[in-house]
Amino acid sequence: MTSPLMRMCLRSVLLGQRSLLERKVGPSLCAGLLEQTPYGSVSQQRLEHTIRKMSNGKRRVHQIRRSASLDEDQKSDEESDSDDEESRKEFSRAESHFWRQKMRTLHSHLDVDKDGVLSYDDFMLLGKRFAKLGHLTTEQKDEFQEVLRKMWIEQWGEISPYNLVDVEKYLREMHHVLEDKSLREKVHSFLPYLFKAVDKDKSGEISVQEFKLFFKCLGLDNDHAVISFTFIDTNEDGKISLKEFVKLGRDFFLTQDHSRPSKHFWGPLVD
Numbered sequence: 001m002t003s004p005l006m007r008m009c010l011r012s013v014l015l016g017q018r019s020l021l022e023r024k025v026g027p028s029l030c031a032g033l034l035e036q037t038p039y040g041s042v043s044q045q046r047l048e049h050t051i052r053k054m055s056n057g058k059r060r061v062h063q064i065r066r067s068a069s070l071d072e073d074q075k076s077d078e079e080s081d082s083d084d085e086e087s088r089k090e091f092s093r094a095e096s097h098f099w100r101q102k103m104r105t106l107h108s109h110l111d112v113d114k115d116g117v118l119s120y121d122d123f124m125l126l127g128k129r130f131a132k133l134g135h136l137t138t139e140q141k142d143e144f145q146e147v148l149r150k151m152w153i154e155q156w157g158e159i160s161p162y163n164l165v166d167v168e169k170y171l172r173e174m175h176h177v178l179e180d181k182s183l184r185e186k187v188h189s190f191l192p193y194l195f196k197a198v199d200k201d202k203s204g205e206i207s208v209q210e211f212k213l214f215f216k217c218l219g220l221d222n223d224h225a226v227i228s229f230t231f232i233d234t235n236e237d238g239k240i241s242l243k244e245f246v247k248l249g250r251d252f253f254l255t256q257d258h259s260r261p262s263k264h265f266w267g268p269l270v271d
Contacts, residue, residue, distance in 0.1 A: 096256045098256055098258055098263075099256045100171055101269050101270065101271075102252060102253075102263065102266075102269060103170060103171050103174050104167055104171070104269075104270050105266055105267070105268075105269045105270045106252070106253075106266055107165075107167050107170045107171075108270055109218045109219070109266055109267075110122055110123070110126060112125040112126050112129070112219075113125065116166065116167075117164040117165055117166050118156075118164065118165040118166075118170060119161065119163070119164055119165070120152050120156075120159045120160070120161075120163065121161075123148045123149075123151070123152050124145070124148065126148070126217070127144050127145050127148050127193075129217040130144070130193065130194055130197035130198070130217050131144065131145075131197065133197050133198065133200075133213055133217070135196065135197050135198065135199060135200055135202070136193070136196055136197050140193065140196060143193070144190070144193040144197075147189055147190050147193065148190060151186075151189065151190060154183075154186075155173055155177075155183075156173070174253070177253070178254065184254060187250060187253045187254070188246050188249055188250035188253070191245065191246045191249040191250070192242060192246060194214060194217075194245075194249075195242050195245045195246070196242075197213075197217075198210045198211065198213040198214045198217075199242075200213070204241065204242060205239040205240060205241050205242075206239065206240050206245065207238060207239060208225070208226060208229045208233075208238065211225050211228070211229045211240065212225040212226075215228070215267060218266070218267065220267045224267045224268060225267075227264070227268075228264040228265065228266075228267055231261050231264035232244075232248050232261045232262070232264055232265060234261055247262075248261065248262045248265045249262070249265055249266075250262075251265075252265045252266060
């Protein structure tokens, strides 16, 4: 008597169903059954053994494919990390138009007297603008002035009315900052004083109203302050912490990534 399993095999072939038996067993084992006597010499045990073998093989194929997929995902992640690293290296090696645009914007803000060049007097005037807000202690005011003095000497040299920095010289020097690790680590040294100067309630966080004070000292209007604050307040809590403020300001100097919110830190970019 034909076993139920054998009948299933025969039926799958005869009816032309695209079952596992048709696709895998049909071409070989089931075809052999049809060529033999109707309920021939292939035993139920042999058929069951063959099907189990095929099933195990199928599982192994899935495992191999899954393993290969995981390997590909890992490889893709590694390649992505490698690409990011190469991008960072490339950013440090070459200036983009976007980065130059940001530096020209900052040069414009630091040029307090708007004569087209930076001078030591511009640095001191900027410091006085923030100090006049009245939110820095006497000690902090003195520290801020000293930080600005050291920045000028380290980047531009002697303190002299004849030591003037035009846009192109500023771009060259800031490119040098990108290449010099020690300078990169100090590029944000003055930012905490700007933060403390506008942190009116000394909460350690600045609101959009306090951010307006920051822009006022840069010669920018309140509308620009609101727009920029909206972009840089990435968690939308209505506050910018000291850590966030310094990170955003530092990123503005160092990154050439258009997608970073830091591009809005110093207001609209110049053309």
